[in-house]
Structure formats: structure tokens, C-alpha cells
Amino acid sequence: MSNQEENETDSAPSSNWAELTHVCLLNILSRLTLTQRWTGPMFVCRSWFSACKDPVFHSAFDLETHFESLAESPRWWTPEFERRIDSMLRSVIEWSEGSLVEIKTRHCSDRALSFAAERCPNLEVLSIKSCPNVTDNSLTRIAFRCSKLRELDISYCYEVSHQSLAIIGRNCQNLKVLKRNLMNWDASQHEGIVPKEYLNACPQDGDSEASAIARFMPNLEHLELRFSKLSARGLCLICEGCLNMECLDLSGCINFTSRDIVNTTSNLKNLKQIIKPNFYIPRSVFHTDRYGHWRLYDERFQTDIFRI
Structure with missing residues (x-):
């Protein structure tokens, strides 16, 4: 130059x-x-x-897309990571000035969720998957303060009980979508990532949750219960109480048969999609204490593969 x-x-x-x-x-x-x-x-x-x-x-806070694009990391389950997610969520809640209608994240805590309940009266979508420190306490606050809620995803939140589902159902009459998925029964998929004590804390009261859903969420159209412990009785309650159901995901549910599903869902006139359990279960699994009840399927069908 x-x-x-x-x-x-x-x-x-x-x-x-x-x-x-x-x-x-x-x-x-x-x-x-x-x-x-x-x-x-x-x-x-x-x-x-x-x-x-x-x-x-800041009408929407969506980190779920970012989480889905990455391989799950053990770091996500640490207190430090949870504090960072909480800090980020609280900042967005403050900046939104009450206009926040959608929260999609993971690994937040009761502290941030309670803050959302106080500041986000117009909240419509709440997805908080894999939050070990979200409990009935914060979800109860959400239920009473965010009555416009129409979609809720509390998958892998093991400190949330059927009591929260009942309170949310009573107070959030517009709820159309509920996702209450549990982690895969094959714990090896999560070893080294999810803390072992958390895997062992997997909720076992599937029928109690089914009863709360059936009684207090009659307007549900989309329900996901992957790897839930509910029985055929619990499924029957849901199908009798949620007659507007259009999509039902039962992936990984092993406490009922194909015939149970056909019989219980026959009255769902609006049902467009049902995802049934589909397993490959080796015989070795049947002889473990944790999954010993699956031996019943092996004896009934005389096969190494149980598929519905």
C-alpha cells in the first residue's frame, strides 16, 4: 500500500x-x-x-435445543453447573419483566423455579428435565401462580411426586401436554454420567401418579410416561379420566401386556398415536433382583425377546 x-x-x-x-x-x-x-x-x-x-x-428461555445438541456430561450434574443455570434463568426472568411465557432448560433448582413462579404469571410452557433439586415445593408454587400453564415436562425429576401432579391439575385447567418420563431401566446407559444414588431414587409410585393424572387432568391431549412403573390398573384410570387423549407414549412400560393396552385405550376416540413398549430383554436380566419380576414374562411367552 x-x-x-x-x-x-x-x-x-x-x-x-x-x-x-x-x-x-x-x-x-x-x-x-x-x-x-x-x-x-x-x-x-x-x-x-x-x-x-x-x-x-425474553418471552422465551430455551436451553433445551442447546442441551440436545451436546452429548450428556457428568459436569451437568454438579452443584456448580446447577448454580450457573439458576443464575442464567433468574437473569432472564428479571429482564423479561413478566413477559416470559416459555421456559425450557435442565438442571435448575427449586430456587430458580420458585423465582419464576413469583415473576412469570403468564408462563405457558415449562420444561425442566433432569433437575435433581426440583421438588414438590417449587412446583406447588408454579401451580398456584402460573395458572395459564398448558405444557409441562418434568421428565427425570425424581423429587417430584404425584402430589405435585394433583395440585397442578387442580390449578392449571389449560394443561394439554404432560411429559413424565423416567430414565431407561438399563442403568448402564447412564453410568459414569448420572450419579448412582440418583438412578436408585427412581420413583416407584406409577399408579399414584396415574391416579392424579386421571382425576385432575381431564383435558390432556399428549401424555408421555416412558419407563413408568404404572400397572394396567393405572393405565385404565388414565384412559377413563383423559378422554381427549390424542398421543400416548408408553415406551419402556413393562407392567402390562399388549392386550391390556388394547382394552384400556379402546374408549379413547381421539387417539391418533400410541407408542407401545418394545424391548429386547436377555434372559440374564430376569435373574437380577431389581428386574426379577420380568421372569414372569419369560415364563409366559417362553422367549428371550418380549415385544409388544
């Missing part, structure tokens, strides 16, 4: 991105994802940080 060109470049006006108007910044930042905003623009300068906090960006 010649000396003349260098002088012309030096004398040209430089762009000061920090002086963009708030409206321009909102327009630019609206083209970015949540993750992109949190890992870049928020750290540019004070005006950019202020724009990132605008309520227009």
Missing part, C-alpha cells in the same frame, strides 16, 4: 458500534440465537449489554 493510500485510510471516519441506537441494536440482535447473544454481544460494551436485556428478547 502506498503512503497516500495509508493516509487516506487513517483519515477515514471509523465506525463506532457502541453508538448505534437502541432500535438498531434490537434489530441486529434479533437475528441471533439465545446462545449467540450470551456468548458475544453481551460482552461488547454497556449499550450492547443493555440491549441484550430488553424484554423483547
